[in-house]
Amino acid sequence: MASWNSIPLEIAYETFGWIAFFSWSISFYPQVILNFRRKSVVGLNFDFVVLNLTKHSSYLIYNASLYFSSAIQHQYFEKYGHGEMIPVAANDVAFSIHAVLLTAITLFQIVIYDRGNQKVSKISIATVCVVWLVAAVCFFIALPSNSWLWLISIFNSIQVFMTVIKYIPQVIMNFMRKSTDGFSIGNILLDFLGGVTNYAQMAVQSIDQNSWVNFYGNIGKTLLSLVSIFFDLVFMCQHYILYPEKKAVPPKLNKEGTEPLIRFSEERATPENV
Numbered sequence: 048m049a050s051w052n053s054i055p056l057e058i059a060y061e062t063f064g065w066i067a068f069f070s071w072s073i074s075f076y077p078q079v080i081l082n083f084r085r086k087s088v089v090g091l092n093f094d095f096v097v098l099n100l101t102k103h104s105s106y107l108i109y110n111a112s113l114y115f116s117s118a119i120q121h122q123y124f125e126k127y128g129h130g131e132m133i134p135v136a137a138n139d140v141a142f143s144i145h146a147v148l149l150t151a152i153t154l155f156q157i158v159i160y161d162r163g164n165q166k167v168s169k170i171s172i173a174t175v176c177v178v179w180l181v182a183a184v185c186f187f188i189a190l191p192s193n194s195w196l197w198l199i200s201i202f203n204s205i206q207v208f209m210t211v212i213k214y215i216p217q218v219i220m221n222f223m224r225k226s227t228d229g230f231s232i233g234n235i236l237l238d239f240l241g242g243v244t245n246y247a248q249m250a251v252q253s254i255d256q257n258s259w260v261n262f263y264g265n266i267g268k269t270l271l272s273l274v275s276i277f278f279d280l281v282f283m284c285q286h287y288i289l290y291p292e293k294k295a296v297p298p299k300l301n302k303e304g305t306e307p308l309i310r311f312s313e314e315r316a317t318p319e320n321v
Contacts, residue, residue: 051255052255052256053255056251056252056254056255057255059251060136060248060251060252060255061136063244063245063247063248063251064136064138064139064244064245064248065138066240066241066244067138067142067240067241067242067244067245067248068138068139068141068142068241070237070238070240070241070244071142071146071237071238071241071245072141072142072145072146072149073237074233074234074235074236074237074238074241075145075146075149075150075153075234076149077231077232077233077234077237078091078153078230078231078233078234079149079152079153079156080231081229081231082153082156082160083156085160085229086160086161087160087161087162087163087229088156088157088160088161088162088165088229089161089162089163089165089229090220090224090226090227090228090229090230091153091157091217091229091230092165092216092217092220092230093157093162093165093166093167093168093171094167094168094170094171094213094216094217095213095214095216095217096150096153096154096157097154097167097171097172097175098171098174098175098209098212098213098216099150099209099213100147100150100151100154101175101178101179101205101209102205102206102209102210102213103143103146103147103150103206104147105178105182105202105203105205105206105209106143106146106202106203106206106271107140107143107144107146107147108199108202109135109199109200109202109203109206110135110139110140110143111140111143111144112195112199112202113133113134113135113199114133114135114136114137114139114140115140116195118193118195119195119196119199120133122194122195122196123196126196127260128260131256131258131260132252132256134249134252136248168216171216174212178205178208178209181201181205182201182202182205185198185201186198203266206271207266207270207271207274210270210271210274210275211274214274214278214281214282217230217282218278218281218282218285221282221285221290222285224290225289225290226290227282227285227286227290227292228292230282232282232283232286232287235279235282235283235286236279236283238275238279239275239276239279239280239283241275242271242272242273242275242276242279243272243276245271245272246269246272246273246276249262249269249272
């Protein structure tokens with residue numbers, strides 16, 4: 048296994064990694080807190096949450112397997128070279144565990160809080176079922192030959208696929224409602240920071256090793272950052288430009304500086320004025 052050539056770059060790698068971890072981890076809390084305060088999940092797309100749980104679960108399987116399994120690490124070095132470093136850090140594993148837990152809590156909030164007339168679509172339910180069925184079939188294919196690196200690459204591909212599609216229902220819902228009310232922008236801002244620093248972490252490692260295998264050796268992590276950044280920009284555009292939050296207009300005051308007890312429009316509606 049390769050070692051670091053530059054101590055400053057190693058420090059930068061760890062720094063970027065943990066910034067990404069804390070940004071992505073904290074990004075779950077604004078939505079959870081918003082749901083708790085409103086006692087409602089109206090405005091949060093349920094398909095987004097269901098698809099997100101599958102996404103983070105598959106990402107956890109990939110990260111934990113590659114980070115802790117010596118057998119899988121051996122297969123990785125056999126494929127990409129013993130001079131390379133594994134593309135998964137401790138912060139990746141920690142983030143995945145935390146993400147699964149917080150997404151599950153958000154899903155629980157959907158169950159107990161006011162949902163309005165919203166529900167999980169049949170398309171999302173079918174997608175999740177098909178994805179896990181494919182994963183199960185791949186497990187039995189990999190079992191006879193111990194092709195564990197290939198198997199976790201399937202889970203990595205699943206998380207990339209789920210990352211691409213999970214944002215789409217929320218984008219469409221915001222467009223249809225012409226509002227982002229109920230969907231926390233704090234989540235998006237922190238997710239954006241996590242995506243940028245995650246990409247920077249990978250770049251630092253590649254510069255130190257003078258090799259870009261870190262990017263295509265963990266294509267899932269690369270695409271995760273790029274896709275997340277793209278959709279975060281879309282959500283920021285929706286929230287701040289297309290559908291900005293409408294501020295309440297204060298009532299007009301009369302000459303004495305007080306609000307009239309009866310507005311003119313209400314006066315016209317009284318029997319005396321009809």
